[in-house]
Amino acid sequence: MTGELDPRAGWLAGDRCPIYRSLDVVSTRSAFLILREAFYGTTRFDDFAKRARISEPVAAARLRELVDAGLLEREDYREPGQRTRQRYKLTEKGTDLFPVLAALIQWGNRWLDEDGGPIELQHSQDGEPIEVELRCAAGHRVGPGELDLVARRGEL
Amino acid sequence: MTGELDPRAGWLAGDRCPIYRSLDVVSTRSAFLILREAFYGTTRFDDFAKRARISEPVAAARLRELVDAGLLEREDYREPGQRTRQRYKLTEKGTDLFPVLAALIQWGNRWLDEDGGPIELQHSQDGEPIEVELRCAAGHRVGPGELDLVARRGEL
DNA sequence: ACACTGACTTAGACGAACGATAGTCAGCTA
């Protein structure tokens, strides 16, 4: 990676760094696993704990944090003949984190599993496999060596 | 997200899940920050510690783990008149993790910073801003509701 | 020969993350 930004400055190391900030919200394994379950369609407390294979206290803590951070929202709902319960739904902010998970899936499939991984993502319209890619506003696909990191106007 | 996969099965919860496996390699904040620095061009031990703002013992531990996992490689090098030193370089496996970092940058800029974030990624060829996107093999851009999670042949 | 620098390691302490186990509480259902 190149760019006008002098990496020696290290000025991004502070809390303005978007990576650093993002990691404030999802830095733990359990947070990622809870989000994974949310994307898979899990909505109920017990299911989060069971499917993410984390203990209930951890599930409760993580769900609370993710709700506080605005990635999930708690919603009352009632099935006929049942009492009112809560379910957890991804907000737009939470949904927008999906590329991170998708990139982890893709990388894990490619590098950590001999068979290319047990699952893949497909486009529901045509069944074609999905890839995470970097693309510039002009529509070009961007390879690893073709990107610059630049400061926004007024930031340096 | 929909798909043939019954989320209730929870069969992905184990260690075959690519997300889970990926998190084995990079689950800590310091690992992400070390990788961030590697992408920014950092190569030397001290610089990793300083720029990622982590202590030297943590830098040493993380660098060792990342080398063991095959994301970085250690290389001897010698500047004229200097003694032989080591530097850390991203391998292909490590480089291929960049979309994860890029997705975190994008999400952090969008949701955690009022001004859209201090930095952005640009295509070095034409200076256009870069986005992380999901695209299927047929070339369609894939939105949040348009993806299926499916098991690979022989996996279910 | 001695100081200096880069690249670490060692020791000790602390809080956060996590698991296991057990308990609570509200509202159906019998």
Added chain:
DNA sequence: TAGCTGACTATCGTTCGTCTAAGTCAGTGT
């Protein structure tokens, strides 16, 4: 009214991630 279930909370102990402070060690420059 008593039991059952879903959704938690409480307590305890352990491991993990991290820090600070200090020490090591090899090669270079003086």
